[in-house]
């Protein structure tokens with residue numbers, strides 16, 4: 001009898017997704033808030049770009065929100081990440097403020113990089129985000145270096161290394177995985193596989209069926225997750241982070257997802273079909289999926305969801321206003337930050 | 345020749361040159377990232393994949409080092425690759441193959457092979473793409489014996505120099521300023537070449553010489569119009585090739601005008617302007633100089649994202665005007 005009820009409780013728990021067992025309702029509500037925040041931040045950035053308030057280009061991660069949040073959820077505040085050109089979501093998930101992000105996109109002194117970096121170099125070092133990167137795979141060895149620091153300094157930090165599917169064909173990827181593995185460094189490699197590196201599908205660019213298959217070549221676990229399912233991503237991330245923290249070395253997580261928008265502002269979407277894009281938007285939107293789980297497991301009802309949504313609208317509007325009102329850098333100070341110090 | 349001359353953009357001129365090369369020489373193929381159905385990051389390859397197929401317009405994975413090495417190997421063994429870097433900044437990932445292999449292969453093997461390779465590099469600032477997508481790295485490659493390095497400034501030259509590069513038996517590196525892609529100019533139909541290693545005088549004048557490269561040729565021409573209204577008559581030498589440099593054209597111009605300003609977008613320090621200055625100072629033109637040789641180049645800074653800062657770190661027309669005024673009025 002006793003045994004029976006125990007196993008029943010166990011099987012029930014098994015039907016409840018990881019996130020709904022591991023996190024409190026407040027935490028789950030905050031995950032939803034951050035998902036909206038990423039999406040509305042990027043829509044706001046897109047809109048500001050169209051109005052000529054932002055120049056250059058940008059790479060939107062709309063459709064990939066669950067991946068950024070699921071990966072970052074199990075991290076401690078002082079753990080670190082390296083990010084990519086598609087890095088707005090990572091930045092927000094790691095704790096950045098959207099007002100300072102908008103300010104950066106507007107080229108203002110109050111921006112995270114004081115107007116020097118823009119979208120492609122967005123960072124928030126105070127929260128452990130060592131920066132987005134304009135070079136495909138450029139951040140991968142840097143993450144491994146940060147993990148080497150953590151090991152040498154014995155500070156218990158873990159480093160998350162985000163990159164795209166396209167990056168897995170750069171030499172830096174292969175060299176980095178090998179070194180992380182031989183030295184058992186506390187790093188988690190996270191490939192956000194959105195199916196394409198610019199116009200080139202993984203089928204055309206990559207010799208293995210799954211990026212996670214590459215892990216075998218470097219003697220580390222390779223894990224595939226549904227990148228649009230927050231809970232699945234958080235579960236995989238949590239296991240990999242724990243393993244890294246125990247000193248057992250790196251893991252390669254492949255988070256399968258999709259970007260709703262084009263690669264960048266200049267993409268004409270000639271390499272994929274409208275049907276494919278619509279299918280991902282309509283059937284596999286990570287935010288819609290998470291909302292329905294929140295309802296299903298009794299965390300939030302429609303009114304609660306609406307409340308979160310409204311709070312984000314205000315946060316975004318205020319952040320854009322902050323960016324607009326912030327000062328432009330002075331051209332006389334253009335050489336600031338090139339060096340820390342120069343002999344006179 | 346009676347071939348018609350049309351107005352084409354710089355990028356159309358390059359695309360036309362590549363089409364002619366593909367049509368006329370079965371050894372030629374294109375390779376790069378997103379150069380197929382995407383048409384290239386700057387739409388320079390455009391629809392060439394539809395015309396020539398995926399065997400000759402090859403989309404490669406994001407693997408600059410490997411891709412560049414494949415191009416070197418193919419060039420050594422009978423093919424004529426035209427390799428596109430998506431941005432010139434990514435040359436840094438392929439430096440090993442360019443500098444240690446392509447440039448030296450013929451020399452190391454005692455002339456037993458040659459490397460007829462063309463590499464194209466979209467370069468320069470002005471697009472808001474920030475520090476890793478806006479550099480001008482041509483002087484890095486020009487420092488390496490074995491490479492030829494060119495910087496076409498007009499649609500006409502972009503086509504003619506590319507066709508010359510395809511015929512050239514040695515590796516030719518072509519730096520194309522991104523802001524020039526949409527600039528229009530007269531371009532003859534059909535096949536023609538512009539000689540590598542020859543500068544072109546874009547404007548004749550008697551008071552001072554500007555030696556400029558790439559987009560700075562256009563900016564210098566604008567500055568010259570302003571200076572003309574002040575009675576200062578500037579000669580503009582478009583260097584076109586930065587390795588090997590056309591010594592004669594530069595030196596003759598300086599002997600005539602007695603003053604020299606070098607204008608280039610790349611970081612001024614240790615750049616092409618230093619080379620031109622030293623070359624002139626070491627030559628017989630030195631005795632003709634009426635003023636110190638001056639350089640205008642990029643600031644000692646990465647390219648910032650903010651548009652005003654971005655403009656502030658590279659020479660603009662008013663800087664060129666001021667630079668020439670100082671040179672000329674210094675004597676008056």
Ligand SMILES: Cc1ncc(C[n+]2csc(CCOP(=O)(O)OP(=O)(O)O)c2C)c(N)n1
Nearest residue numbers: 086134135136164165166167196197198434
């Ligand atoms: C070394 C290098 N090569 C090429 C590029 C141009 N580029 C920027 S993003 C990108 C595609 C990257 O694909 P992926 O890694 O899958 O990331 P995603 O854009 O899909 O997030 C390319 C080719 C670059 N920035 N750096």
Ligand SMILES: [Mg+2]
Nearest residue numbers: 164165196197
């Ligand atoms: Mg991708």
